[in-house]
Amino acid sequence: MIPRRNFLKTTLGGTAGLIAVPRIFSGSLFGATAPNKRVQVAQIGCGRMGLEDMSLVLAVSQARVVAVCDIDTRRSAEAKRQVEEFYKKKGESNVEVKVYSDYRDLLANAEIDAVVISTPDHWHGICGVESAIAGKHIYCQKPLTYNIEESIALRNAVQAKKVILQTGSQQRSETPFSAFRPAGEAVMNGRIGKLKSVKVGIGLDNPSGKKPAAEPIPPNFDYERWLGPAPQQDYMEGRCHPQNSFSGRPGWITTEDFGLGMITNWGAHHIDIAQWAMGQELGGPSVINAQVDFMKDDLWTVHHKYHVEMLYPDDVLLTLDNTFENGIKYEGDEGWIFCTRGAVKVTASDGDVKGDGKSALRASAPNLIAPLGADAKRFPASKEQKQNWIDSIIANSQPVAPVDQAARSLQACAAAWIGMKLGRQVTWDVATESFLNDAEANALCGRKPRSAEYDIHLIMKKAGI
Numbered sequence: 130m131i132p133r134r135n136f137l138k139t140t141l142g143g144t145a146g147l148i149a150v151p152r153i154f155s156g157s158l159f160g161a162t163a164p165n166k167r168v169q170v171a172q173i174g175c176g177r178m179g180l181e182d183m184s185l186v187l188a189v190s191q192a193r194v195v196a197v198c199d200i201d202t203r204r205s206a207e208a209k210r211q212v213e214e215f216y217k218k219k220g221e222s223n224v225e226v227k228v229y230s231d232y233r234d235l236l237a238n239a240e241i242d243a244v245v246i247s248t249p250d251h252w253h254g255i256c257g258v259e260s261a262i263a264g265k266h267i268y269c270q271k272p273l274t275y276n277i278e279e280s281i282a283l284r285n286a287v288q289a290k291k292v293i294l295q296t297g298s299q300q301r302s303e304t305p306f307s308a309f310r311p312a313g314e315a316v317m318n319g320r321i322g323k324l325k326s327v328k329v330g331i332g333l334d335n336p337s338g339k340k341p342a343a344e345p346i347p348p349n350f351d352y353e354r355w356l357g358p359a360p361q362q363d364y365m366e367g368r369c370h371p372q373n374s375f376s377g378r379p380g381w382i383t384t385e386d387f388g389l390g391m392i393t394n395w396g397a398h399h400i401d402i403a404q405w406a407m408g409q410e411l412g413g414p415s416v417i418n419a420q421v422d423f424m425k426d427d428l429w430t431v432h433h434k435y436h437v438e439m440l441y442p443d444d445v446l447l448t449l450d451n452t453f454e455n456g457i458k459y460e461g462d463e464g465w466i467f468c469t470r471g472a473v474k475v476t477a478s479d480g481d482v483k484g485d486g487k488s489a490l491r492a493s494a495p496n497l498i499a500p501l502g503a504d505a506k507r508f509p510a511s512k513e514q515k516q517n518w519i520d521s522i523i524a525n526s527q528p529v530a531p532v533d534q535a536a537r538s539l540q541a542c543a544a545a546w547i548g549m550k551l552g553r554q555v556t557w558d559v560a561t562e563s564f565l566n567d568a569e570a571n572a573l574c575g576r577k578p579r580s581a582e583y584d585i586h587l588i589m590k591k592a593g594i
Contacts, residue, residue: 168266168522169242171196173232173256175208176370176379178270179247182297183208185515186245186268187215192519196241198229200351205230207375230351232256236263243293243522246270249381250388251359254279255585257294261286262592266522268515270297272397273535275388277543278575280536281562282585287532289594295518295528296535298401300470302511308490310508311498312459312468313406318505320497321461326446327403328460330453330469331395334383339428341365347372358576358583359386367428383429390431392549393542396449399457401530401538402468405508406459407441410534413541413559414439414447419548437545449545456489464493547573 170192172183179199186192194215197208209226216224229235235244236259243266246256254274260267267287273296274280287294300306316324343363346352350372352364366372368387370379381387382394404410421435437449456469471489492498501507511517511529521528537559544557547570556565564570578584 167191167193168519169193169195169240171198171227171229171235171238171241171244171265172208172247173198173235173244173260174247174249174252174270175199175201175204176247177376178297179204179245180208180211180375182245182247182268182270182515183211184215185513186519187212189516189519191523192243192515194226196227196229196235196238198232198235200230200354201347201370202230202349203372204375231354233259236260236265242266243268243519249355249379250393251275251381251386252357254283255358255583255588257283258286258585258588261290261292261294262588262594264290264292266292266518267294268297268518269294269535271401271535271538272389272393272542273532273539276573276575277540277562279585280539280543282589284532284536286589286592286594293518293522293525293528294532294535295514295521296530296532296538297514298398298530298535298538299514300398300402301405301508301529302514302517304513306470308468308471308488309402309457311501312457312466312490313402314501314505314507315466315492315498316406316459316461317408317508318501320464321459321466321492322463324407324443324445324459324461326448326460327407327441328453328458329396329399329403329447329449330451330455330457331391331399331449332455333451334391334394334424334429334431334433336424336433337367337380337383337428339367340426341368341428356579358578358585361579362386365428380429383424383431385430388431389543389546392432392435392437392449392546393539395455396542396545397538400447400541401535403447403457403459404538404541405534406457407445409441409537411537412442413537414441414544414557415559416440416554416556417545417548418554419545419552421549421552423549432546432549435549437548439541439545464497466490466492466497543574 170186175197187194194212197205199205205228209228212226213224244260245268247270253269257269274283300309344365346364367380368384369381371377417439419437422433424430424433434451439447458467469489509529517529548555555570558565
């Protein structure tokens with residue numbers, strides 16, 4: 130194995146290690162002479178979503194999970210146990226799973242072809258960029274990154290290194306989220322006439338009712354490393370992840386230094402699908418107006434009740450409101466179509482998900498969601514999200530949720546959040562990926578890192594990107 134210091138010097142410090150031509154695999158384990166070999170995958174982040182992501186990769190026959198990484202040793206130990214148990218149940222006697230506490234050491238392992246990034250949102254950008262620089266294919270949980278500047282950096286790194294990145298936008302896959310594709314394709318094919326408005330429900334994070342208080346850092350948890358690019362602050366279990374559970378909803382989701390709240394949590398899913406149906410997967414909104422309440426004097430710090438309006442091309446108004454039903458409603462001059470997940474769970478920890486007795490796919494008239502003809506416009510075909518990712522790596526082709534489109538979905542959500550923070554109208558320019566004549570808004574597109582180690586722009590510069 131290349132020593133970590135030498136690895137960082139050659140991959141992050143200059144042009145050495147840059148990939149000049151497209152290629153599929155990073156190591157010598159694959160190629161035309163070894164068609165039966167499997168993509169060697171490492172899991173980075175072994176919490177609630179990490180274990181779920183890992184289980185889905187384990188189910189892909191063309192992939193092999195060979196390493197796990199987490200800065201909480203309880204979580205990495207549990208991930209290792211689950212991988213070993215899975216392969217032993219398939220009849221293997223000697224299962225080797227490498228365990229890492231620092232993902233940079235993992236990236237130095239040339240035998241690893243691809244990584245799954247299931248870290249908190251504030252780590253997606255830097256971890257993703259360094260993974261791309263190391264030549265690893267990437268599955269990255271949504272939202273693609275924490276902020277707008279990171280989305281641009283990660284997209285540029287992925288494209289420069291010619292690796293495959295799939296985003297965790299599971300609703301793009303044909304199963305099990307069966308309502309989103311037929312709804313979007315019906316809109317795309319003009320079933321509801323001219324699209325006028327899109328109403329998006331993404332739910333609500335309620336205050337915890339607890340005041341913040343510092344706590345002792347658990348001995349199994351490298352909290353300073355976990356903070357990474359986020360501002361320095363005291364440890365609080367309620368703002369990180371539960372220590373006595375692998376499935377509980379982590380508090381970082383509702384802490385603004387680590388995640389922006391429901392606007393990127395569920396918003397990254399539904400805004401992505403709405404832009405897909407509108408033909409704006411590489412576009413975005415222009416004028417944004419937001420009214421919002423933020424949590425105060427509470428353990429959690431993200432937005433609470435909200436009403437956001439975003440104007441898209443052709444005068445399509447997309448509205449998010451905490452009172453809307455979770456899902457997407459497309460309204461045209463000839464009717465409406467609504468789609469949602471219904472009772473479909475994303476992870477085993479979602480709890481008892483119950484529908485309201487209504488169909489996950491419904492419309493103002495039955496003919497609007499009747500099957501389309503053979504010549505109709507269609508979204509790209511996709512199997513289960515992890516299977517689609519592995520298939521794309523093998524074929525050296527773009528997956529169903531590629532990095533350029535994921536960056537645009539994040540930018541729309543983050544631009545809405547910036548409108549929330551400023552409490553006034555902002556104007557987003559899709560072409561320049563910045564706000565028009567608005568230094569205050571543009572300052573919120575990124576943030577100052579805690580140290581040079583976590584400066585994504587410096588990392589990119591050292592890599593020659």
